Amino acid sequence: MSNSKTAFITGITGQDGSYLAEFLLERGYKVIGFGRKSSFVKPNNVSHLAGKIEVAYGDLIDSVSLASAIQRYKPNEVYNLASQSHPGESWNLSLETGEATALGAHRLYDAVRMIKPDCRIYQASSSEMFGDVIETPQTENTPFNPVNPYAAAKVYAHNIAHIYRKSYGLFIACGILFNHESPRRGMHFITQKVTYGAACLKLGIKNSPAYNEEGEPIVKDGKLSLGNLDAKRDWGYAGDYAEAMWLMLQQDKPDDFVIGTGKIRTIRELCQTAFDCVGLEWENYVVVDPRFVRPTETGPTVADASKARMVLGWKPRTTFYDMISIMIDSHLTMLNHSQTKGSQLS
Numbered sequence: 001m002s003n004s005k006t007a008f009i010t011g012i013t014g015q016d017g018s019y020l021a022e023f024l025l026e027r028g029y030k031v032i033g034f035g036r037k038s039s040f041v042k043p044n045n046v047s048h049l050a051g052k053i054e055v056a057y058g059d060l061i062d063s064v065s066l067a068s069a070i071q072r073y074k075p076n077e078v079y080n081l082a083s084q085s086h087p088g089e090s091w092n093l094s095l096e097t098g099e100a101t102a103l104g105a106h107r108l109y110d111a112v113r114m115i116k117p118d119c120r121i122y123q124a125s126s127s128e129m130f131g132d133v134i135e136t137p138q139t140e141n142t143p144f145n146p147v148n149p150y151a152a153a154k155v156y157a158h159n160i161a162h163i164y165r166k167s168y169g170l171f172i173a174c175g176i177l178f179n180h181e182s183p184r185r186g187m188h189f190i191t192q193k194v195t196y197g198a199a200c201l202k203l204g205i206k207n208s209p210a211y212n213e214e215g216e217p218i219v220k221d222g223k224l225s226l227g228n229l230d231a232k233r234d235w236g237y238a239g240d241y242a243e244a245m246w247l248m249l250q251q252d253k254p255d256d257f258v259i260g261t262g263k264i265r266t267i268r269e270l271c272q273t274a275f276d277c278v279g280l281e282w283e284n285y286v287v288v289d290p291r292f293v294r295p296t297e298t299g300p301t302v303a304d305a306s307k308a309r310m311v312l313g314w315k316p317r318t319t320f321y322d323m324i325s326i327m328i329d330s331h332l333t334m335l336n337h338s339q340t341k342g343s344q345l346s
């Protein structure tokens with residue numbers, strides 16, 4: 001299938017960027033990936049799309065690189081997925097988070113406004129914006145109450161999107177996405193740590209090759225260290241969420257949409273499901289480490305995505321259990337592969 005549209009994706013090497021690029025290529029879009037040179041020179045989530053996408057080097061922190069790329073490609077649709085995307089790490093990287101996640105979005109809106117004002121923009125807003133939640137479940141009308149620098153930056157980008165919609169008539173749709181996971185998720189996110197930990201322990205690996213944000217093996221001396229096991233989230237499968245982003249840009253007018261599964265689970269339940277998948281008792285391996293407890297906790301976040309269901313016709317397809325199984329299988333395959341390679345080399 002081919003169409004004449006050009007899509008421009010910031011953060012294409014990230015989890016969501018890669019699923020979205022695949023989704024748009026299948027629909028005949030010309031896909032441009034905007035990102036830092038450093039993220040393309042190593043294997044990344046879109047390495048398998050080499051030759052199918054075009055790459056524009058640049059940084060959301062650098063308005064000239066952004067404007068030059070918009071000028072060059074004059075896209076029909078821009079998906080702004082680039083961000084310092086880890087809420088937990090945003091305390092350590094609070095200024096970088098503000099620069100990329102808040103002001104980066106603002107720079108992008110301005111580049112589009114000045115160069116290609118009829119271009120439609122998707123802004124990656126986040127359920128983290130609900131923070132210390134004021135009501136449960138959360139809808140598009142639930143007030144924001146951010147509790148970390150990442151969430152505050154996302155609220156800024158979301159508010160400027162609304163202001164630019166009203167002031168300049170820009171088409172900026174905001175997807176308020178709840179947590180979504182996959183084998184392409186960054187390794188410091190909780191679902192990856194837990195599924196990776198379960199896979200390592202299943203294979204008898206007591207000190208894992210992958211490291212956590214404290215610079216220690218994710219599995220150390222046969223134990224997996226986590227933060228608050230009672231934190232609650234709404235976890236969906238990232239492969240299902242790209243379609244929702246695209247659908248938002250096919251509407252008659254720009255709007256906000258909450259996207260999530262509507263099912264809430266604790267990290268304890270996540271551990272239980274993952275370790276059940278590999279036939280182990282999670283209580284024997286998981287330990288709580290205060291270093292991984294956030295200074296202030298978000299939640300409980302759970303989506304009321306009825307507007308998306310009614311207006312976009314979107315609903316999640318993959319169950320929580322299937323998503324965890326997919327992630328564990330991916331880790332098992334990679335760990336087995338590197339073990340085989342290691343034994344062949346030795």
Ligand code: NAP
Pocket residue numbers: 010011012013014015016017034035036038039058059060061080081082083084085086100104124125126127176177178179180181185186
């Ligand atoms: P991700 O895997 O962390 O990807 C983030 C991408 O942004 C990476 O490609 C990263 O490239 C790029 N990036 C970071 N800073 C940049 C900068 N200054 N200039 C250009 N590129 C930069 O995130 P994701 O899970 O795909 O999420 C996509 C978006 O949705 C993010 O904005 C995230 O905050 C938001 N979101 C995600 C979730 C979720 O559960 N996944 C939920 C709600 C909202 P490098 O390799 O250069 O770092």
